[in-house]
Amino acid sequence: MSSLLKLIKKELSRFSDTERKIGEFILSNPELVPSMTTKELAKSAEVSEASVTRFCRSIGINSFRLFKMQLMKDVTVANGDLTTFTSLEKKDxxxxxxxxVTYANQGAIVSSLASLDRVQLENAVEALIKAKKVIFYGVGGSVTAAYDGGYKFARIGYQTTSSPDFHYNITVIPHLQKDDVFIGISLSGKTKNVIELATFAKEQGATVIAITKMNRSPLYKLADITLCVPSMEEDFRIGTITSRMVQLNIIDTLYLSVFHMLGDEVLTAFKKAQNETMRLRK
Amino acid sequence: MSSLLKLIKKELSRFSDTERKIGEFILSNPELVPSMTTKELAKSAEVSEASVTRFCRSIGINSFRLFKMQLMKDVTVANGDLTTFTSLEKKDxxxxxxxxVTYANQGAIVSSLASLDRVQLENAVEALIKAKKVIFYGVGGSVTAAYDGGYKFARIGYQTTSSPDFHYNITVIPHLQKDDVFIGISLSGKTKNVIELATFAKEQGATVIAITKMNRSPLYKLADITLCVPSMEEDFRIGTITSRMVQLNIIDTLYLSVFHMLGDEVLTAFKKAQNETMRLRK
DNA sequence: TTATTTTATGAAATTTAATTTCATAAAATA
DNA sequence: TATTTTATGAAATTAAATTTCATAAAATAA
Incomplete structure (x- = not known):
């Protein structure tokens, strides 16, 4: 079964009556849905069109159109033999x-196409262009992404910090200026430390960008800009793995976009570093 | 190449100027089109919206929406051969x-299916099962993967280090025992620091695992076990990005495999940590 | 060559699809 | 029991795709 259908099945219990009607219709007619309109699906599931749109958001996908794309992709891939992904088995x-793992990581990355909002992304890049200092903060599994972001943006001339140390960050945040950026990374959006530092950074006038799931979490509500990662937990072990990939994919995009926009000035410095690396290698 | 793209290529000569513009844009950006609107595609190909709609008819598909669906299906399935690689354009x-980026990362991960050798992978997992201490070492862009590895394996009870500090590692390596593991991460396999530490670790009797490109680099030759990443650098900016994803995908595999094999004993500790995380979140 | 028809195209209008707003009823909380 | 929050559908709005229509260029006929 496709990862999207699995997700719906898993969330079924959490749904409201209306959402459940929609979810159940999708589960029993997955191959029909990609070519349906909101109106048709609404009629079939006996709910309003508005509820269909909302349903997609509720499972972390940004629009009905993207939902259909995702679903179709899933159905297609599952049929095409690639590696019909079932969660881990004892005998593997x-x-x-x-x-x-490869398949799961790949799928997670692709599905971020559906969860990340275009406007939010554009806003994030714009905010970063204006910033001088950028703080990346995440704890636990999200430290990797934070670290990666810190490294990448330092390479293109930003003052970055990306320490998982809560108290260290408390000493750094007061130095943030108006246009600087704090990027909080937390899958659930409920991590206390991240919320606290994000709040603190906001008080200093910094722009807060959240990389998190699309739910109504505190971090989500608090952030000026939200970059949403898809919520997909196949196997609980794999789940934590794939989420990191998606975070990194977003970091990559931010980095590349800023790089792309800053253009030549950065490029010179970049090449200089590259040559020096080559030289040291000899 | 997908059947739809093939069709367009074949018909290209028959097309009018306007149609050719559209066809050419689609051929050079097949992964972008499925999520574009008529307006966007019209603008990109420098034609009118009406022409986009007509183009679909002209190649025998009844609506733009269906065209996108078809193309996406094709692109998804055809993913095996990612030879046609995206490069960045000024106007992007x-x-x-x-x-x-998403497409490139996804492609890189999938293509690691081809570069990673099965036997080497099995050997690596076996070596890790026997080890108590594991050192992950990489510099520059590879620090992210090293860090991630250190974190993951610590979670399942290993003594890990993953510092990019050369001298710190020199003080740690002498404590490695016979069955312990040193994992050196370097895309090129030529990074001096990595080679030196790997050599040093080997002298202590540790097993050296390299995560590197498949070339005859010093690191490649020196390592007991080599886990190869595909070498694919189209755009130099994207190149460095995707390689990190592949490294992480391999780390993920090692982690998951060891986790899987150690089984229940680890699982208990894992759950304990998970519960505590939940508790602290409240 | 010149007049007429056909074809290709973009701008504007229309139709269709998706999303948001707003009012309301139900549920949760104080 | 009063107040707030949440969930929902109807209606309004916005966005996307298609069709119509006018025009200019090419092809054909006189």
Missing amino acids: SVYDLFRK | SVYDLFRK
């Missing part, structure tokens, strides 16, 4: 696991 | 860049 060989 | 919008 190491190589089986490799294929499953 | 932020969202274009996002789509390209």
Whole structure:
């Protein structure tokens, strides 16, 4: 079964009556939905059109159109043999696991196409262009993405910090200026430390960007700009793995966009660093 | 190449100027089109919206919406051969860049299916199972992967280090025992610091695992076990980005495999940590 | 060559689809 | 029991795709 259908099935219990009607219709007619309109689906599931639109948001996908795309992709891939992904089995060989992880990571990255909002992304890039200092903050599994962001943006001339140390960050945040940026990374959006520092950064006048799931979490509400990652937990072990990939994919995009926009000035410095690396290698 | 793209290519000569503009844009950006509107595509190909609609008819598909569906299906399935690689253009919008990065990352991950050797992978997992201490070491862009590895393996009870500090590592390596593991991460396999520490670790009797490109680099030759990442650098900016994803995908696999094999004993500790995280969140 | 018809195209109008707003009723909380 | 929050559908709005219509260029006929 496709990852999207699995997700719906899992969330079914959390849904309201209306949402459940929609979810159940989709689960029993997955191949029909990609070519339906909101109106048709609304009629079939006996709900309003508005509820269909809302349903998509509720499972972390930005629009009905993207939802259909995602669903179709899932259905297509599952049929095409690639590696019909079922969660981990006792008897899996190491190589089986490799294929499953690869497949899951790939799927997660692709599905971020559906969760990330275009306007929010544009706003984030704009905010970063204006900033001098950027703080990346995440804890636990999100430290990797924070670290990666800090490294990348330092390379193109930003003052960055990306320490997971809460208290260190408290000493740094007061130095943020009006146009500077705080990027809080938390899958759930409920991580206390992240929320506290984000709030603190906002008080200093910095722009707060959140990289988190699309739910009504505190971090989500608090942030000026929200970059949403898809919520997809296949196997609980794989779940935590794939979310990191998606965070990194977003960081990559921010970096590349800023790089792209800053253009030549950065490029010179970049090339200089590259040459020096080459030289040291000899 | 997908059947739809093939068709367009074949018909190209028959097309009018306007149709050719559209066809050419689609051929050079197949991964972008499925999420574009007629307006966007019209603008990109420098034609009118009406012409986009007509183009679809002209190649025998009844509506633009169906055309996109078809194309997406094709692109998804055809993913095996990602030889036609995206490069960045001056006029790319932020969202274009996002789509390209996503596509590139996804492609890189999938292509690691081809570069990673099954036996080497099995050997690596076996070595890790036997180890108590694991050192992850990479510099520059590879620090992210090293850090991630350190974090993951610590979670399942290993003694790990993953500092990019060369001298710190020199003080740690002498404590490695016979079955311990040193994982050196370097895309080129030529990074001096990594080679030196790997050599040092090997002298202590540790097993050296390299995550690197498949070339005859010093690191490649020196390592006991080599986990190869595909070498694919189209655009030099995207190149450095995607390589990190592949490294992480391999780390993920190692982690998951070891987790899988260690089984229940680790699981208990894992759950304990998970519960505590939940509790602290409140 | 010149007049007439056909074809290709973009601008504007129309139709269709999706989303948002707003009012209301139900549920949760104080 | 009063107040706030949440969930929902109807209606309004916005966005996307298609069709119509006018025009200019090419093809054909006189």
